[in-house]
Amino acid sequence: MTPDPPRDGPGPAPAVRFDAVRPPASQPTHVAPHNRPAEPLSRARIVAAAMDLADAEPHGEITMRALAGRLGVRSPMALYRYVGSKDGLADLMMDEVFGLVTVRRGEGWRVALRSMGRTGWEAVQRHPWFARLAFARPPLGPNALAMYDAAFAELEPLGLDAAATAGSVNTVLGHVFGSGLALLEENAMRARHGVLSDEQLTEMAAPFHAAIAESGRYPHFSRWVADPARHDPPPQSFEQILEWLLDGLATLDGARTGR
């Protein structure tokens, strides 16, 4: 429906995708604070409120109406003066989170990619909806570009070709976003049944699991389900898998410095 490069809103809403180059927007000229919603609307305020709202929803999805309500504005259409479309707003939210991802510089590609992965994982835990957006929208905001630029810079000494360079970054990011999306959906699933602890979850699934066990099919699965230790943190943590991926990437060229 909404085209990928979001159009300008009518009036002052500036292009969203091109903020990377043509900076944000001419703030409204008059500085006098409106009295209606305490503070005047602005793109920055909208984006911040949208992020808060998405953080508060377990599924990480927002509606323009809810966002308008949270901003003390009666009509959702007011927001379209500043953002152009919901997808454009999503791009802005996404790039804000890309700003939380940092790439350590000057310590070798492995440190760089590891720091990217770990700070990315922190960011996606703080804002799980980021994972969904990162899959759905191309990363063209200024913070995303800065992150890629730093990562590419650190990979440069390896002498990889362009495809392999991007592939290295995307291998790590794929792990980050995949883990983040799994986290998001698990939160959403728990919220759908009312927030549930692991114990409550097993208890609720008990009759289903019992029927499975009784059926005699899936014996290994049934044995696994019966083991209460299955909710322990697995040894395949985010960080552990990240290291495996970095090990793999290291084998791509003649395994130079790194570390």
Added chain:
Amino acid sequence: MTPDPPRDGPGPAPAVRFDAVRPPASQPTHVAPHNRPAEPLSRARIVAAAMDLADAEPHGEITMRALAGRLGVRSPMALYRYVGSKDGLADLMMDEVFGLVTVRRGEGWRVALRSMGRTGWEAVQRHPWFARLAFARPPLGPNALAMYDAAFAELEPLGLDAAATAGSVNTVLGHVFGSGLALLEENAMRARHGVLSDEQLTEMAAPFHAAIAESGRYPHFSRWVADPARHDPPPQSFEQILEWLLDGLATLDGARTGR
């Protein structure tokens, strides 16, 4: 909105989630073929049509109305006699694809997980929407259970605890679904601008990239963008990353047989 365990539809629509144990549904008793839509409606026919429809849409999303239309039925409500809810239908579609994932038996855990990963990758390439569903819905259909059961069986000789066993499977599946979701979203993005080749894509992004290059920020990114080889298949293929993950999993215990 729709609760996770989809309710029975009114009348004959059987529980969807519990098909694993209580088999499909009593087919309608009368065998006489209706003349209206050539063939009588049935759960199997609905699921098959839904899969065809989702395959044909680049974003992999379907509407109940479109599905009804494709089935030669005037009202979308007719489908609710057989599936209970759209989420329930999604569960059935998902489990159908889980049936395409095979786990080689009796050749060690590494062969087993590798075959699961590769056949999963094939399945997700054939039905990219499967990746989104696999993230969003718990895998409780009979085919999914059979897959987990086989994988757990092959991992049993390793003597891992329950958390590590599931973690091993999920490490591989996370890679499968993450790669699949990236594929789905790339297809959707291309479709949004009309189907585009790599060349058309670069051409379309050219003014944006030029503005970035001119800005002087992101020099490494700009150099990367200018390299036409960036669209070559990267050395970090699905299969290569899968091997890295298997290598990592092998380090978890004392690295027994495998291979």
Added chain:
DNA sequence: ACTCATGATGTACGTTGTACACGAGGCCGT
């Protein structure tokens, strides 16, 4: 004081999933 641009509002449309009441048509027992 008049004009005008700025920005919030209200109304409206098309699309979605799905609840509900209805009715056609074949099957059954008598």
Added chain:
DNA sequence: ACGGCCTCGTGTACAACGTACATCATGAGT
């Protein structure tokens, strides 16, 4: 043969969504 019932597709309806459009209040500049 016939009346009742059970099965299953239809039509209507509603709430929620993104957002197009016309309108109106308000403060700034002349």
